[in-house]
Amino acid sequence: MIEVPLYDLAHSRAGDKGNRANLSLIPYKPELYPILAEQVTEARVLALFAHRGATRCRRYDLPLLHAFNFVVDDVLEGGVNASLNLDGHGKTQSFRLLALTVQVPRHLVP
């Protein structure tokens, strides 16, 4: 097993609605889906955004698409209308998620 950032295993896109963000997480290989399901938990993703005041994270699993959808509440510092952040929509947050690390068998890392 080796520790790698999600960036090596998956891709992601962020969207917003108000002060809530959604982050997809899409492994490049279907074999990675159960591994990510086990390790990329709601609690870990919530902790990743704790410094921004996130209050709740919900993960929706889409096994037929081999994809996850994380919905994080109160993560956008008030959302695009209130945030002082340059990126009030939180579009760049997908790459914060991709910096999270996981442990995977070496042969599954491209």
Next chain:
Amino acid sequence: MSDVFLVGNGAGFSGDRVDAPIPVVRTLIKRGLPAALFFEVLGERTVALAQLERRANPEAGYEPMLERLLAPVLADCFHNRIPILGNFGAANPPAAARCIARLALRLGLPNLRIAVVAGDDVMGSIALDQLPVHEADGSIDISSARLIAANAYIGAEPLVAALKAGADVVVAGRTSDPALAIAPLVAHFGWSLDDWQKLAVGAAAGHLLECGSQVTGGVFWDPGRKDIPDPANIGFPIAEVTRDGGLVITKAADTGGLVNLSTIKEQLLYELHDPAHYITPDVVLDITGCHIEQVGQDRVAIHGLRGEPAPESLKVTASFEGSWLGEGEVSVAGPNALARAKATADVLLARLKLRGLPVRARVDLIGVASVHDSDDGALWRSYEGPEPPDIRIRLAAEGATRDDVDQAAREVLALLCCGTAGTGGARWRVTPRILTRSYLVLRERVPTSITTRTAAEIAA
């Protein structure tokens, strides 16, 4: 009627590439199938900004790039019977129709039929304070705010009526984004507006297409990791829909970008919350049974979509005058840039405190940490990486009056003389902010209507 209908997208937001519709229309014509083209240019706050423009100028308040977007494709669409739909009417659909009519006359198309959809603007006709607030919006304080705009997200029904009345261009204000794709499908195939399975396919097509290039490589490409062909010329998407609800996403021919399983997955989940309940005014889409298949180069089929009955209520988004935002930036670079940037940040915050300016402020160190950071600068304050060669210091301040935030932003300007050694490149600006809040309203309280006239009649 043919069994396949094509829906092309010409824009995914106000500000999109204005030359994108040209190859889409060229492809639609070349394929020789019945087709429609839609433009989605109305973000949540765009209609409020447009309403402010309309107040200043009664002939403004619609998509500012409308003429540029339509000029290269309007005649081709008209001659090939490809109707155009768009929410480019924004806060002023009648003025948008007049703009299109003038363009049509210049192009020699006096018989172009333009439909204007009315009814989405509910400001003044519905008392917002009587309505339930949409989830997650309850905490926004709008007690003393002044209303700018209130618009309901209307569904496909009036758009279908306009197409059935023979409109070549359908000008709408606030509609749901998927409705712009659902409507031409319903009009062409004669689907019933309670055929939830078919409407689910239309909603998915609309959702996948509504952001333009986001499904064909835009916001997807990542050099060296997720490369796409010719990112300077990404082809915009086209949906192929069959009468029985088959759906394939492809793109304009002879363009850059790509359509593969990965681009489809990213856009399918974009701005989605519960994948079993993607709510539109026309149908509730469930993608939990969805699976996708590459069926050719730049062609992906979407299977297993499910629809549930449309909600009883429509979403109304209201916009209010908000606070003011002041922003200022300066740069430092070269040896000891990080220490100079951090010291500058602390001095800016100290200055605001010293002057007693009633603002909420934040400092970013662009090049160290900014967009991922929090208002207290947790990430840049704890940064221990290598010395960045070039850092831009940004102050953002929000306050109740223009003068307060202007004074705050000018503290950045003052650094040109009072700042650390080698400080330069100051910029600052002050902008008004808009607050939005969404409500739910029973759909029967939002009647819609259409008016269809030729370009010659409108211009007369």
